[in-house]
Amino acid sequence: PGDVDIIITEIVDVDVESETSVPRYVELHSPRRRLRGEGFDHGLKLVVFHSESEEPHWASAVPIEYMPENGFLLVCNQAAYDIYTEKCAEVSSNIAGPANSNGNDQIALISGDEENGWFVVDIYGVIGEDGYDTDHEFFNARVIRKKSVTETRATWSKHDWQLCPSDTPDPNEWETDECGLAKGAPTPSPSSVPTPTEQKDCEFFFSELADCEEKPYIEIKSTCPGAKISRDISVVSWKQYGFTCDVDLKGVTVPDDGFIVICSNRIQHQVEYGGQYKEEDGVWRDLSVCDIEDFTLLTYFGHSSFALLDKNSDCEQTDCLSRDCYAGCSDKYLDIYGYRDASLLGTPYYFDKCRAVRVPEYPYGLSWFEPATWEVICPAVGVPATPDEKCDPREWNKVHLVLYFTEFCDPKDDSSKSFIELYSPNKRDVKIEDDLIIMKWEGTSNVPSYTFQSIKGQTVNENGFLVLCTNWYAMSEDTCNLQTGYHGIANINGQDHYALAKCEFPGPDCDMIDVYGSPGTDPKQSGQDFSGGRSIRLEYFYPMARKIFDIDQWIISENEVSADMCDPGKIDPNPGEEFRRDPKAPSSGKNSKNGNGKNKRGLRGQ
Numbered sequence: 001p002g003d004v005d006i007i008i009t010e011i012v013d014v015d016v017e018s019e020t021s022v023p024r025y026v027e028l029h030s031p032r033r034r035l036r037g038e039g040f041d042h043g044l045k046l047v048v049f050h051s052e053s054e055e056p057h058w059a060s061a062v063p064i065e066y067m068p069e070n071g072f073l074l075v076c077n078q079a080a081y082d083i084y085t086e087k088c089a090e091v092s093s094n095i096a097g098p099a100n101s102n103g104n105d106q107i108a109l110i111s112g113d114e115e116n117g118w119f120v121v122d123i124y125g126v127i128g129e130d131g132y133d134t135d136h137e138f139f140n141a142r143v144i145r146k147k148s149v150t151e152t153r154a155t156w157s158k159h160d161w162q163l164c165p166s167d168t169p170d171p172n173e174w175e176t177d178e179c180g181l182a183k184g185a186p187t188p189s190p191s192s193v194p195t196p197t198e199q200k201d202c203e204f205f206f207s208e209l210a211d212c213e214e215k216p217y218i219e220i221k222s223t224c225p226g227a228k229i230s231r232d233i234s235v236v237s238w239k240q241y242g243f244t245c246d247v248d249l250k251g252v253t254v255p256d257d258g259f260i261v262i263c264s265n266r267i268q269h270q271v272e273y274g275g276q277y278k279e280e281d282g283v284w285r286d287l288s289v290c291d292i293e294d295f296t297l298l299t300y301f302g303h304s305s306f307a308l309l310d311k312n313s314d315c316e317q318t319d320c321l322s323r324d325c326y327a328g329c330s331d332k333y334l335d336i337y338g339y340r341d342a343s344l345l346g347t348p349y350y351f352d353k354c355r356a357v358r359v360p361e362y363p364y365g366l367s368w369f370e371p372a373t374w375e376v377i378c379p380a381v382g383v384p385a386t387p388d389e390k391c392d393p394r395e396w397n398k399v400h401l402v403l404y405f406t407e408f409c410d411p412k413d414d415s416s417k418s419f420i421e422l423y424s425p426n427k428r429d430v431k432i433e434d435d436l437i438i439m440k441w442e443g444t445s446n447v448p449s450y451t452f453q454s455i456k457g458q459t460v461n462e463n464g465f466l467v468l469c470t471n472w473y474a475m476s477e478d479t480c481n482l483q484t485g486y487h488g489i490a491n492i493n494g495q496d497h498y499a500l501a502k503c504e505f506p507g508p509d510c511d512m513i514d515v516y517g518s519p520g521t522d523p524k525q526s527g528q529d530f531s532g533g534r535s536i537r538l539e540y541f542y543p544m545a546r547k548i549f550d551i552d553q554w555i556i557s558e559n560e561v562s563a564d565m566c567d568p569g570k571i572d573p574n575p576g577e578e579f580r581r582d583p584k585a586p587s588s589g590k591n592s593k594n595g596n597g598k599n600k601r602g603l604r605g606q
Contacts, residue, residue: 005030005031005032005035005151005152006028006029006030006035006044006064006067006073006109006121006122006152007028007029007030007031007109007122007145007149007150007151007152007153008026008027008028008029008107008109008122008123008124008145009027009028009029009072009144009145009174010025010026010027010142010143010144010145010169010170010171010174011025011026011027011101011107011124011138011142011143012024012025012026012027012080012142012169012171013101013102013103013138013139013140013141013142014080014140014142014169015140015141015165015166015167021079022077022079022102023076023077023079023080023082023083023084023169024076024077024079024080024099024100024101024102025074025075025076025077025080025084025088025099025169025171026046026074026075026098026099026107027072027073027074027075027171027172027174028046028064028067028072028073028074028075028109029071029072029073029174030067030071031071031150033071035067036067036068036069036070036071037067037068037069038066038067039065039066040065040066040067041065042111043111043112043113044063044064044065044109044110044111044121045061045062045063045064045109045110045111045113046061046062046064046075046098046099046107046108046109047060047061047062047098047107047108047109047110048060048096048097048098048101048105048106048107048108049105049106049107049108049125049127049128050096050105051104051105051130051131051132052128052129052130053127053128054127054128056108056110056114056118057096057097058113058114059094059096060092060094060096060097060098061098062075062090062092062097062098062099064109068089070172072089072171072172072173072174073089073090074087074088074089074090074171074172075088075089075090075091075092075098075099076088076090076091076092076099077091077092077093077097077099077100078091078093078429080099082372082429083370083372083373084171087171087172088171101138102139103131103137103138103139103140103141104130104131104132104137104139105125105131106123106124106125106126106127106129106131106136106156107123107124107125108120108121108122108123108124108125108127109121109122109123109152119154120154120155121152121154122152122153122154123153123154123155123156124136124143124156124161125156126156135158135163136156136158136161138163140165140166141163141164141165141166141167142164142167142169143161143162143163143164144161144162144164144174144176144177144179145160145161145162145174145177146159146160146161146162146177147174147176147177162177162178162179164179164180167179167180167182168180168182168364169182170182202222202223202224202227202229202231203222203223203224203334203364203365204220204221204222204223204233204249204308204334204335204365205220205221205308205334205335205358205363205364205365205366206218206219206220206221206306206308206335206337206358206365207219207220207221207259207357207358207396208355208356208357208358208391208392208393208396209301209306209337209351209355209356210355210356210391210393211301211302211351211352211353211354211355212353212355212390212391213272213391215263215264215265215268215269215272216263216264216298216301216302217261217262217263217264217269217290217298217391217393218235218261218262218263218297218298218306219259219260219261219393219394219396220235220249220259220260220261220262220308221258221259221363221396222254222258222259222260223258224254224258225254225255225256225257225258226253226254226256227253227254228251228252228253228254229249229250229251229252229253229254230250231250231310231312232248232250232310232311232312233248233249233250233308233309233310233311233334234246234247234248234249234250234308234309234311235247235249235262235297235306235307235308235309236306236307236308236309237297237298237304237305237306238304238305238306238307238338238339238340238341238342238343239299239300239303239304239343240300240303240343240345242341244341245296245297246297246309247262247292247294247297252291252292255289255291257285257394259393259394259396260291260292261289261290261291261292261393261394262290262291262292262293262294262297262298263290263292263293263298264293264294264295264297264298264299264301265293265295266290266293269288269290269393270288270289270290272288273287273288273391273393274288285394287392287393287394287395288393289394290393300343301352302344302350302351302352302353302354303343303344303345303350303352304338304343304344305336305337305338305339305340305342305343305344305369306336306337306338307333307334307335307336307337307338307340308333308334308335308336308365309332309333309334310332310333310334313332332367333367333368334365334367335365335366335367336366336367336368336369337349337356337369337374338369339369348371349371349374349376351376354376354377355376355377355391356374356375356376357374357375357376357377357396357397357399358373358374358396359372359373359374359375359398360396360397360398375399375427376425377399377402377425400434401424401427401430401432401434401460402424402425402427402545403422403423403424403432403436403460403466403500403513403514403545404422404423404500404513404514404537404545404546405420405421405422405423405498405500405514405516405537406421406422406423406465406536406537406571407419407420407421407534407535407536407537407566407567407568408420408421408492408494408498408516408530408534408535409421409492409534409561409563409566409568410492410493410494410530410531410532410533410534410561411532411533411534411561411562411563411565411566412532412533412559412560412561412562413562413563414474414562414563415470415491416470416471416473416474416475416486417469417470417471417474417475417563417566418469418470418490418491418492419467419468419469419470419475419480419490419492419566419568420438420467420468420489420490420492420498421465421466421467421468421568421569422455422465422466422467422468422500423464423465423466423571424460424464424465424466425464427460427464428460428461428462428463428464429459429460429461429462430459430460431457431458431459432455432456432457432458432459432460432466433456434456434502435454435456435502435503435504436454436455436456436500436501436502436513437452437453437454437455437500437501437503437504437505437506437510438452438453438455438468438489438498438499438500438501439452439489439498439499439501439506439510440452440489440496440497440498440499441496441497441517441519441520442493442496443495443496443522443523444520444521444522445519445520446519446520448506448507448519449496449506450506451487451488451489452489452505452506453468453482453484453488453489453490454504455468455482458481458482459481461481461569463569465481465568465569465570466481466482467479467480467481467482467568467569468480468481468482468483468484468488468489468490469482469483469484469490469568470483470484470485470486470488470490470491471483471485471486475568479568479569480568493531494523494529494530494531494532494533494535494558495523495524495529495531496517496523497515497516497517497518497519497523497528497549498515498516498517499512499513499514499515499516500512500513500514500515501513512547513545513547514545514546514547515546515547515548515549516528516535516549516554517549518549526551527551527556528549528551528554528556529556529558530556530557530558531558531559532558532559532560532561533556533557533558533559533560533561534556534557534561534565534566535554535555535556535557536554536555537553537554537555538553538554538555
């Protein structure tokens with residue numbers, strides 16, 4: 001249609017290490033105001049022509065029927081939506097769609113359809129030509145439309161576009177067509193040690209905030225090892241009741257490993273982490289070195305917000321308290337965890353007695369707080385910590401999935417609605433990559449049953465749960481993530497013992513992660529039997545995984561629970577004060593005593 005003035009302004013294939021969760025999007029823009037905030041019916045579709053194909057991939061076409069008020073319409077894949085959230089106007093989860101191209105496809109805005117014919121309105125790439133190793137390939141890059149090209153182009157020209165390898169995106173913006181100048185983008189890493197006048201090229205960001213064993217520390221990563229900081233940069237902390245403090249970094253020399261560690265007590269820090277060394281490029285590094293000591297900065301540590309502030313920034317101070325106040329002002333706050341002028345109490349992001357670790361796929365600072373770039377993980381209690389759970393100053397390692405049992409339900413009225421529930425406190429919407437199985441021991445046997453279930457390849461849902469059920473017809477797919485059948489592991493018996501283990505098949509070499517029960521013992525004698533009932537884990541024992549069964553973590557209801565009293569995919573509230581005063585008394589709500597049933601809390605050591 002002749003009155004369409006919608007163009008493609010940016011296509012992004014973010015350069016990250018992951019091969020399965022790559023943020024990608026296509027940005028559409030209306031340079032003129034008449035279509036903004038309006039719906040229309042021009043038969044427009046955003047489509048992809050795969051490699052050498054001369055026909056659009058119709059199954060993944062995205063209808064374009066409106067233009068937001070800001071003049072930008074961002075079509076994101078799921079990974080991009082997880083980062084940019086409300087900036088995405090449309091989310092295309094189709095892996096073969098236009099928002100999921102890995103750089104060798106053609107992306108076009110067309111008018112028409114497969115049945116009645118179509119024509120190109122605007123395009124990036126050459127239809128019929130695989131983009132691999134051509135001047136229109138954009139693998140691990142972003143392409144930006146030149147600012148001078150404001151009209152639609154039905155034929156692609158390389159002169160209309162700027163290719164920016166490994167560059168930072170700027171969704172819903174088209175202020176520049178130069179690489180490396182996106183709003184909120186990190187400054188480029190220098191190729192040599194910077195001079196005082198070139199230190200704008202140094203990147204500084206938090207890689208870990210660790211509140212471990214009452215010996216907290218802040219770990220800052222810099223792209224300028226060996227440089228003496230000449231910029232007026234400081235670490236700012238916002239605590240409860242409006243209290244704030246800061247530590248200057250100006251004049252500090254960045255160690256040659258690129259890390260700056262701030263601790264509350266240098267001697268305690270060195271005692272805690274002393275003896276830990278790492279060989280890197282033929283050099284042994286002492287991981288216990290604390291570069292800056294400041295007790296006040298790290299008081300109330302796990303409840304506080306932190307930022308790297310450039311005091312010489314030209315950005316104006318505002319009264320804004322939201323997460324993206326300085327999203328377009330990257331030289332004001334170089335990086336931030338939490339919220340300006342506010343503590344983290346009452347938010348999901350506080351890390352008291354835990355640690356906040358930056359996701360390695362985001363090796364740059366952000367001027368706004370982006371929760372998706374962080375993971376909060378807490379060390380195990382009662383058993384030796386795994387390597388991923390330990391604080392690791394002067395290292396920046398990926399944090400792996402934490403997973404454990406939270407509920408077993410064996411309802412007395414409907415065995416088809418039995419289930420096993422697992423929960424992850426530190427991961428959402430993540431595919432399980434390790435060889436994890438759920439295995440069991442029947443009755444008093446100390447030999448694992450042949451019935452087990454692998455959960456490798458399954459996905460922990462958006463709320464952190466993985467629910468295994470007997471039957472999808474009895475329990476909806478929205479609630480049950482994995483159907484195991486009537487002869488599978490989820491058709492549970494309250495007198496069996498269960499384990500989450502790392503191995504491919506049940507056996508003595510399995511590495512136990514979490515255990516319910518004591519194999520080889522009589523469940524009725526040990527108090528773990530939940531036949532015709534349910535067993536739920538107490539929330540206040542978080543983190544809960546135990547290689548050795550601890551019955552004090554569980555509320556067990558036997559012969560008294562119907563299917564509607566179980567709640568898969570939810571964390572149960574802690575029992576009320578009445579129950580905690582008298583362990584023999586029934587708890588309220590779903591665990592209330594009915595008929596001749598009994599509700600119990602186990603005793604340690606049985």
